[in-house]
Protein backbone atom coordinates (compact mmCIF):
# COMPACT_ATOMS: atom_id res chain seq x y z
CA UNK A 1 0.00 0.00 0.00
CA UNK A 2 1.39 3.39 -1.00
CA UNK A 3 0.40 6.80 0.17
CA UNK A 4 -1.76 7.08 -2.96
CA UNK A 5 -4.03 4.29 -1.74
CA UNK A 6 -4.92 6.08 1.44
CA UNK A 7 -8.41 7.46 0.96
CA UNK A 8 -8.78 11.16 1.65
CA UNK A 9 -10.33 11.63 5.05
CA UNK A 10 -11.91 14.71 6.46
CA UNK A 11 -9.87 16.36 9.10
CA UNK A 12 -11.91 15.28 12.13
CA UNK A 13 -10.97 18.42 14.05
CA UNK A 14 -12.13 20.67 11.19
CA UNK A 15 -15.39 18.77 10.80
CA UNK A 16 -15.90 19.05 14.52
CA UNK A 17 -15.35 22.81 14.37
CA UNK A 18 -17.89 23.17 11.57
CA UNK A 19 -20.62 21.37 13.45
CA UNK A 20 -19.73 23.36 16.56
CA UNK A 21 -19.99 26.59 14.61
CA UNK A 22 -23.40 25.50 13.31
CA UNK A 23 -24.53 24.62 16.80
CA UNK A 24 -23.32 27.87 18.34
CA UNK A 25 -24.63 29.95 15.46
CA UNK A 26 -28.02 28.22 15.65
CA UNK A 27 -28.20 28.96 19.37
CA UNK A 28 -27.12 32.53 18.68
CA UNK A 29 -29.91 33.10 16.14
CA UNK A 30 -32.48 31.58 18.53
CA UNK A 31 -31.34 33.82 21.35
CA UNK A 32 -31.35 36.90 19.08
CA UNK A 33 -34.93 36.18 18.02
CA UNK A 34 -36.04 35.53 21.62
CA UNK A 35 -34.28 38.71 22.74
CA UNK A 36 -36.14 40.81 20.14
CA UNK A 37 -39.50 39.35 21.17
CA UNK A 38 -38.77 39.89 24.87
CA UNK A 39 -37.63 43.44 24.17
CA UNK A 40 -40.82 44.21 22.21
CA UNK A 41 -42.95 42.70 25.00
CA UNK A 42 -41.20 44.72 27.67
CA UNK A 43 -41.53 47.82 25.52
CA UNK A 44 -45.25 47.30 25.03
CA UNK A 45 -45.76 46.77 28.76
CA UNK A 46 -43.70 49.86 29.50
CA UNK A 47 -45.76 51.94 27.10
CA UNK A 48 -49.00 50.62 28.59
CA UNK A 49 -47.70 51.89 31.91
CA UNK A 50 -47.21 55.39 30.51
CA UNK A 51 -50.85 55.48 29.48
CA UNK A 52 -52.57 54.48 32.69
CA UNK A 53 -56.09 55.60 31.82
CA UNK A 54 -58.65 53.27 33.39
CA UNK A 55 -56.03 51.20 35.21
CA UNK A 56 -56.70 50.50 38.88
CA UNK A 57 -53.99 49.88 41.45
CA UNK A 58 -54.17 46.10 41.21
CA UNK A 59 -53.76 46.27 37.45
CA UNK A 60 -50.88 48.70 37.82
CA UNK A 61 -49.23 46.41 40.37
CA UNK A 62 -49.46 43.28 38.28
CA UNK A 63 -48.35 45.18 35.20
CA UNK A 64 -45.31 46.48 37.04
CA UNK A 65 -44.48 42.94 38.20
CA UNK A 66 -44.89 41.59 34.69
CA UNK A 67 -42.72 44.37 33.33
CA UNK A 68 -39.99 43.57 35.82
CA UNK A 69 -40.09 39.91 34.80
CA UNK A 70 -39.89 40.87 31.15
CA UNK A 71 -36.90 43.13 31.79
CA UNK A 72 -35.15 40.30 33.64
CA UNK A 73 -35.73 38.04 30.67
CA UNK A 74 -34.40 40.70 28.30
CA UNK A 75 -31.23 41.02 30.40
CA UNK A 76 -30.78 37.23 30.61
CA UNK A 77 -31.15 36.81 26.86
CA UNK A 78 -28.81 39.72 26.23
CA UNK A 79 -26.12 38.12 28.41
CA UNK A 80 -26.68 34.79 26.69
CA UNK A 81 -26.28 36.42 23.28
CA UNK A 82 -23.04 37.97 24.47
CA UNK A 83 -21.73 34.59 25.63
CA UNK A 84 -22.56 32.99 22.30
CA UNK A 85 -20.90 35.83 20.39
CA UNK A 86 -17.83 35.37 22.54
CA UNK A 87 -17.82 31.60 21.98
CA UNK A 88 -18.03 32.11 18.20
CA UNK A 89 -15.17 34.61 18.30
CA UNK A 90 -13.06 32.16 20.28
CA UNK A 91 -13.89 29.42 17.80
CA UNK A 92 -12.72 31.66 14.95
CA UNK A 93 -9.48 32.38 16.79
CA UNK A 94 -8.94 28.69 17.51
CA UNK A 95 -9.24 29.26 21.24
CA UNK A 96 -12.58 27.58 21.71
CA UNK A 97 -12.63 24.86 24.34
CA UNK A 98 -9.63 26.21 26.23
CA UNK A 99 -9.93 27.59 29.73
CA UNK A 100 -9.43 31.37 29.67
CA UNK A 101 -7.67 31.25 33.01
CA UNK A 102 -5.36 28.23 33.02
CA UNK A 103 -5.33 27.47 29.26
CA UNK A 104 -6.18 23.81 29.88
CA UNK A 105 -8.57 22.01 27.56
CA UNK A 106 -12.13 22.13 28.90
CA UNK A 107 -13.51 18.56 28.95
CA UNK A 108 -15.82 17.79 26.00
CA UNK A 109 -18.55 16.63 28.40
CA UNK A 110 -18.60 20.08 30.01
CA UNK A 111 -18.75 21.82 26.63
CA UNK A 112 -21.59 19.57 25.58
CA UNK A 113 -23.66 20.76 28.54
CA UNK A 114 -22.36 24.36 28.46
CA UNK A 115 -21.28 25.13 24.90
CA UNK A 116 -20.35 28.66 25.94
CA UNK A 117 -18.17 27.68 28.91
CA UNK A 118 -14.94 29.69 28.96
CA UNK A 119 -13.37 28.16 32.03
CA UNK A 120 -12.73 24.68 33.36
CA UNK A 121 -14.63 23.49 36.40
CA UNK A 122 -11.58 24.00 38.60
CA UNK A 123 -11.10 27.67 37.67
CA UNK A 124 -14.83 28.34 37.75
CA UNK A 125 -15.08 26.88 41.27
CA UNK A 126 -12.06 28.89 42.38
CA UNK A 127 -13.67 32.00 40.92
CA UNK A 128 -16.95 31.49 42.69
CA UNK A 129 -15.23 31.01 46.05
CA UNK A 130 -13.57 34.42 45.81
Ligand SMILES: [Zn+2]
Nearest residue numbers: 099102120123
Ligand atom coordinates in the same frame (compact mmCIF):
# COMPACT_ATOMS: atom_id res chain seq x y z
ZN1 LIG B 1 -8.95 26.54 34.14
